[in-house]
Amino acid sequence: MHFLQETEGGEDEGHELEHREGFGASAYPLLKVFRNGVDAGSYDGPRTTEGMVHYMKKRAGPDSVLLRTEEDLQAFVNNYDPSIVGFFPPDSAGLPEFLKAAALLREQFRFAHSVDPDLGRPYSLQQHGVLLFRPPRLSSRFEEDSVLFKDQVTVAALRRFIRDNLYGLCPHLTLENKDRLRVRDLLTVYYNLDYRLNPTGSKYWRNRVMKVVSRYSSRGLSFAVANKHDFLSELEEDFGLGMSESAELPLVTIQTRLGHKFTMREEFTRDGSSLERFLDDYFSGLLKRFIKSQSVPENNNSPVKVVVAESFEDVVNQPDKDVLVQFFSPRCPHCKKLSPVYTELAQQLYLDPNLIIAEMDATANDVPLGYDVQGFPTIYFAPAGKKDQPIRYEGTRELKDLVRFLKRESRRALVLNGVREEL
Incomplete structure (x- = not known):
């Protein structure tokens, strides 16, 4: 098994295009995994040295390791990661299904199997069965070191069993x-x-x-x-x-x-x-939630109200006020570009008694539930009476488009530059 890394900068534009089409690259760097010279898919594991080594070790060799002796079994389960081991008679109908599951799930879990019924007897298995062995380093008197799979062997059932039992009580x-x-x-x-x-x-x-x-x-x-x-x-x-x-x-x-x-x-x-x-x-519900928040500003009379996590409920969630709130980062160049436009918007709407223009530093405060902030700036409108249904602004960052958005979403006429607009 080998890695191939593709980076930008081919010999010429046509050479780079050939690579993109051959491996389906849409972004760089692209890491591919090859098994016996055949493309086995893109690498989607961790991007650390230890993580990459661990990832490749798990994918080297067969989908499921054949165990012939007790020594093989102990060597396999004595691992840093959990192990899923199937014990089947040679003619068992469950073995092909187990191997199918191993082929599909090998990128996530370690699989092995044995056709020697004696290997399973120390674990109270008479003929066949599947056991999940937890790593020896996580052995504890508070839970069993292995868990028996009790259902009929199917890919879906095995996947569900592994998901429910992989981590144990305290992983x-x-x-x-x-x-x-x-x-x-x-x-x-x-x-x-x-x-x-x-x-x-x-x-x-x-x-x-x-x-x-x-x-x-x-x-x-x-x-x-x-x-x-x-x-x-x-x-x-x-x-x-x-x-x-x-x-x-x-x-x-x-x-x-x-x-x-x-x-x-x-x-x-x-x-x-x-x-x-x-x-x-x-x-018992007695714990106070931890909220990352800047200090609540003592003076907050500027057209753009400063909101922090501790004051979000009092400012943005006022039931009778429409609130436009910008989530920003002080280091974001797009936020800096928007700042004078947003300030002018707030100045034009400053005399509107039903509307608040606000902003919150999302890097220094916890963003409240219901607000999906993945990039900056992100702007939401929290309408009066519907604070649990904030509306995300998706338009351009121009003053006229922000005003048009507020006119459309607000149920009340805006007071723009001291003059009440018509609905």
């Missing part, structure tokens, strides 16, 4: 798997976790966590542990936590699917009692 959150783990409400405990350089310390704190969270596993909250150095900027910028909090003790956060954030301010106790109190308060 290791990494930069590579964070998007998959964060699809649920997630409590994460961050500390100096490193299973390669500090396996003892890594297991110690995870066991302290699992002892507590095992009692809350049926409450709709997922759990994970993570290396806080990997997520340091996120802890500081999104949760107001950092290394200064404590160099040794874990830091704890909860982030929900709706974007609500909570932090444990009490020092993490080794007996887990502080974590237990934090969870009890969370499920």
Whole structure:
């Protein structure tokens, strides 16, 4: 298996076009994976050295490794990642379906199989079955090291089984798997976790966590542990936590699917009692959400009202006011270009008692739910009486188009330069 990297700058324009058409390149750099000289698709894994090596190792060799001996089995499951192993008689109807699943899912998971029934007997398998083996580094007395697949072997059923059981009670959150783990409400405990350089310390704190969270596993909250150095900027910028909090003790956060954030301010106790109190308060609704916010301005009388996360409810969500709010970044050149236009708009509408023109620095404040801000500037109109249905502005950044947008969306006539317009 090999990598091919295609970059811009061919010998001439025709040469570059030939490459684009041959590999379907629409952007650079393009990474392709080849298996035995055949294009196996574009590389879509992590762009770090360790991540790329890990990705390629998982894709080298067969879709499912044939295990012949107990030594083969132990060598395969003694891995940093989970392992899915099928045990089948040679003539089993389930084996072809298992191999089909391995071919389709090999980019995400590790598969192996055996046709020797004796290999499965230590795991209470008589004839056939599929087991998911969790990594030995995550072994804990609070959950089984392997999980038995009990349904009929089909690709869909195996995919569902792996999805539901892959991570277990308290997985290791990494930069590579964070998007998959964060699809649920997630409590994460961050500390100096490193299973390669500090396996003892890594297991110690995870066991302290699992002892507590095992009692809350049926409450709709997922759990994970993570290396806080990997997520340091996120802890500081999104949760107001950092290394200064404590160099040794874990830091704890909860982030929900709706974007609500909570932090444990009490020092993490080794007996887990502080974590237990934090969870009890969370499920009782007693925790105050953490909101990243600038200070509320003392004087806010300019035509463009400054909004921060802490004042968003009071300013933008006033039920009887229409509000046009711009989300910007101080470093964005497009925002700087829009600034005089937006200010002039606010000046012309300053005497309108029913309308507020506002702006918020989206890099220094949490953007409220319902506002999708992926780039800057992003402008929304929050109509009176319908604050839960903000309307995104998609027009040009010209004054006349902004005015036209407000006239169309507002249910009340605008007061423009002191004169009330007709509806």
